[in-house]
Amino acid sequence: MNDGIAAEVTELVGDQADHWDRTGLIPVELLRKMSADGRLCAMVAQEHGGLGLSSAANGEFTAHVGSLCSSLRSVMTSQGMAAWAIQRLGDAEQRARLLAPLVNGELAAVGFSEAEAGSDVSAMSTVIRPDGDDVVIDGSKVWITAAHYADHLVIFGRWGEGGAAVVVPADAPGVTVERIPDPLGCRAAGHANIRLESVRVPAGQMLGGVSMPLSLLVTVVLAYGRMSVGWGCVGILRGCLSEAGAHARSRSQFGKPLGEHQLVGRHLAELLVSEQIATRACEHASRRWDDGEPDVVTATVLAKHVSAVQAAKGAASAVQVLASAGADNSHPVARAYRDAKLMEIIEGSNELCQVLLAEHVLSHS
Numbered sequence: 001m002n003d004g005i006a007a008e009v010t011e012l013v014g015d016q017a018d019h020w021d022r023t024g025l026i027p028v029e030l031l032r033k034m035s036a037d038g039r040l041c042a043m044v045a046q047e048h049g050g051l052g053l054s055s056a057a058n059g060e061f062t063a064h065v066g067s068l069c070s071s072l073r074s075v076m077t078s079q080g081m082a083a084w085a086i087q088r089l090g091d092a093e094q095r096a097r098l099l100a101p102l103v104n105g106e107l108a109a110v111g112f113s114e115a116e117a118g119s120d121v122s123a124m125s126t127v128i129r130p131d132g133d134d135v136v137i138d139g140s141k142v143w144i145t146a147a148h149y150a151d152h153l154v155i156f157g158r159w160g161e162g163g164a165a166v167v168v169p170a171d172a173p174g175v176t177v178e179r180i181p182d183p184l185g186c187r188a189a190g191h192a193n194i195r196l197e198s199v200r201v202p203a204g205q206m207l208g209g210v211s212m213p214l215s216l217l218v219t220v221v222l223a224y225g226r227m228s229v230g231w232g233c234v235g236i237l238r239g240c241l242s243e244a245g246a247h248a249r250s251r252s253q254f255g256k257p258l259g260e261h262q263l264v265g266r267h268l269a270e271l272l273v274s275e276q277i278a279t280r281a282c283e284h285a286s287r288r289w290d291d292g293e294p295d296v297v298t299a300t301v302l303a304k305h306v307s308a309v310q311a312a313k314g315a316a317s318a319v320q321v322l323a324s325a326g327a328d329n330s331h332p333v334a335r336a337y338r339d340a341k342l343m344e345i346i347e348g349s350n351e352l353c354q355v356l357l358a359e360h361v362l363s364h365s
Contacts, residue, residue: 005039005042005051006061006064008037008039009039009065009068012033012034013068013072016069017071017332017335018332020071020187020188021071021187021188023188024181024187025190026069026071026072026075028107028149031107031149032105032106032107034076035079035102035104035106035107036103036104036105038050038051038103039051039061039076040075040080040107041080041082041084041102042057042058043055043058043080044087044099044103045087048096048103049099049103050103055285055289056283056286056287056290058080059228059230059231062232062235063235064235066231066234066235067235067238067242068235068239070185070186070189070232070236070335070336070339071187073232073235075107075145075146075189076228077145077228077229078108078109078146079107079108079146080225080228081110081154081221081222081224081228082108082109082110082152082154083102083108084220084221084224085165085207085220086098086099086154086167086207088220089165089207089208089209089221090207090208093204094204094207094208101151106151107146107149107150107151107152108146108150108152108153109144109145109146109149109153109154109170109190110144110145110156110221111126111153111156111194112144112156112218112221112222113141113142114126114141114142119348119349119352121214121218124139124157124158124163126139126140126156126157127158128155128159128166128206130203131200133203134200134203135166135202135205135206136198136199136200137157137174137198137201138196138197138198138199139155139196140195141155141193142193142194143180143191144192145190146190146191147177147190147191147193147194148177148179148190148191149190150170150177150190151169151171152168152170153167153169153170154166154221155194156214156218156221159210160211161211162212163209163214163215163216163218164207164210164211164217165206165207165217166201166206166207167201167207168199168201172199172201173199174196174197174198174199175195176194176195176197177193177194178192178193178194179191179192180192180193184341184342185338185339185341185342186339219297222348223296223297226300226347226348227282227285227289227300229304229307229346229347230300230303230304230307230308231307232307233278233307233308233311233340233343234275234278234307234311236311236315236339236340237275237310237311238275239332239333239336240271240315240332240333240336241272241275241314241318243318243322243332243333244267244268244271244317244333245259247325248265248321264321267317267320268317270313270314270317271314271318271321274310274311274313274317275310275314277310278307278311281306281307282303282307284302285299285300285303298356298357301348301356301357302353304347304348304353305353305357308340308343308344308350311340311343312340314340315336315337315339315340316337318336318337319334319337
């Protein structure tokens with residue numbers, strides 16, 4: 001990871017993460033600055049104006065941002081998924097045209113989930129259909145990260161018997177974005193519901209892969225999201241480890257530092273173990289990604305699942321160590337506790353990840 005870009009983000013965030021969490025908003029000017037610097041989707045190739053980071057380098061950068069503010073990291077995940085969809089599904093002309101805004105100050109979100117189609121992609125009801133030189137989109141999406149901030153929406157839907165993805169301006173006629181006001185975690189990540197009513201865009205906004213199975217299209221893009229969430233969970237754990245360690249060193253009970261009490265020390269040890277487990281799982285997945293290995297999808301599911309479980313467990317341990325101090329909702333470990341729980345749900349719940357991993361075992365036995 002480039003230490004310079006990490007230091008710049010540390011300075012940008014400063015002590016504002018709690019304020020953002022309380023107000024439910026990150027200043028859009030800050031997000032646009034990070035977009036213009038290429039840091040919201042740092043794996044975009046240099047030929048398209050991006051930083052061209054490897055998965056491993058981007059992962060460490062993502063973990064750093066996640067240790068500061070999971071809401072900001074969630075916006076990074078959203079922007080990165082949108083860029084990844086364009087890179088993987090778009091043709092050369094679309095990559096040149098559609099990636100440039102995402103590294104020049106504009107923001108994007110990706111619409112998968114629907115009220116009746118979360119983990120079950122086959123239940124997706126949004127329809128994308130041709131109409132002359134245009135395509136028309138009808139449907140709705142729920143709990144879309146960063147949609148409140150987005151200039152562009154990458155919408156997935158049905159195209160005949162298969163699926164398709166189309167890049168839609170967020171201000172196009174027929175698009176309604178309604179912010180979710182009080183989410184449990186990542187409160188400033190711009191979660192919103194989207195309605196699309198006879199939304200018309202030029203056919204050139206349709207990405208490649210038309211009529212491919214919806215599940216395959218979604219999996220291509222979710223791989224990036226799962227990798228980003230996994231590394232974000234590493235960041236949550238590193239933040240918790242720092243806070244819990246500092247508290248256990250500085251606070252005394254019964255005449256000695258809190259951390260020297262064995263049962264408290266056990267929590268610290270388990271928190272370190274959780275951080276190391278999550279880090280190694282993500283490092284493994286990023287190596288598979290960077291080496292172009294065929295098992296990268298399974299590796300990303302594993303990394304996301306392991307890291308989310310460990311983050312939820314580790315954040316709970318950190319709150320326990322800090323006790324009443326950690327029960328203050330403005331404390332970083334309290335925020336981490338809420339944010340980590342959300343990580344066990346988004347980009348594939350714990351249960352879905354377990355199903356996918358079990359299917360992998362059965363198909364390779």
